[in-house]
Amino acid sequence: MRERGTVVAVRGSRVDVALGRTEACAGCKVCSSMSSAGGEMLLHDVVDPLGASVGDEVEIEIPERLRIQAALAIYVAPLVALFGGYLAGFLLASRGDGSPDTAGALVGISCATITLAAVFFRERQLTRREGFAPVVRAIIAHVRTSPGDRHDEGAADRRYE
Numbered sequence: 001m002r003e004r005g006t007v008v009a010v011r012g013s014r015v016d017v018a019l020g021r022t023e024a025c026a027g028c029k030v031c032s033s034m035s036s037a038g039g040e041m042l043l044h045d046v047v048d049p050l051g052a053s054v055g056d057e058v059e060i061e062i063p064e065r066l067r068i069q070a071a072l073a074i075y076v077a078p079l080v081a082l083f084g085g086y087l088a089g090f091l092l093a094s095r096g097d098g099s100p101d102t103a104g105a106l107v108g109i110s111c112a113t114i115t116l117a118a119v120f121f122r123e124r125q126l127t128r129r130e131g132f133a134p135v136v137r138a139i140i141a142h143v144r145t146s147p148g149d150r151h152d153e154g155a156a157d158r159r160y161e
Contacts, residue, residue, distance in 0.1 A: 001062045004140065005043065007052045015048045015136065017060055048136045055143030062134045066126070073119045078112045085111030 005017040018040045043060070052058050089107025093100040126133075 001064065001067060002059055002137065003062065004057060004059050005040075007054050007056045007058055008042070010048070010052070010054055013048055014045045015052055015058075017043045017046050017058060017134075017136075019043055019060075043134060046134045046136055050136050050139055052136055052139050053143060056139050057141040058136045059138040059140055060134050061137045066134075069126075070123070073123070077119060078115045081115035082108045082112040085109070 003019050005019040007015045008018050009016040019042075020040055046060055050058075086104040086108030088104075088111075090100045090104035092107075093103030
């Protein structure tokens with residue numbers, strides 16, 4: 001999938017890109033929690049082999065396998081963990097004195113929460129790999145800057161708002 005966005009921070013050979021909402025993501029609510037008030041989504045750690053600068057409009061490519069694995073990780077893995085945890089808690093509590101439904105619910109919710117946390121940390125690791133990371137494929141419009149303006153050393157310390 002290819003998207004267009006604006007570079008908002010540069011750190012070495014990686015950039016952060018603000019993406020506007022497109023028709024492809026209009027029906028999806030996954031990114032709504034990561035969006036700004038203007039409806040833009042911030043994509044972190046995009047590989048930049050072309051040397052984009054802050055303010056440049058770029059075209060990025062998000063690998064198809066990343067999209068498929070992300071959908072499975074976000075939607076399927078927590079559900080499997082929830083139901084598996086519920087079943088395990090229910091079966092363990094039915095052998096003892098506790099309430100099987102309560103134990104099942106607590107273990108299920110705990111397993112789903114742990115799975116979501118693992119997905120979050122694994123996502124960070126995968127985007128560092130070249131085959132999984134989004135890549136800047138073209139610089140559509142350059143913004144004229146001074147020679148030293150490409151690298152924004154303080155960008156890692158600021159949040160996009």
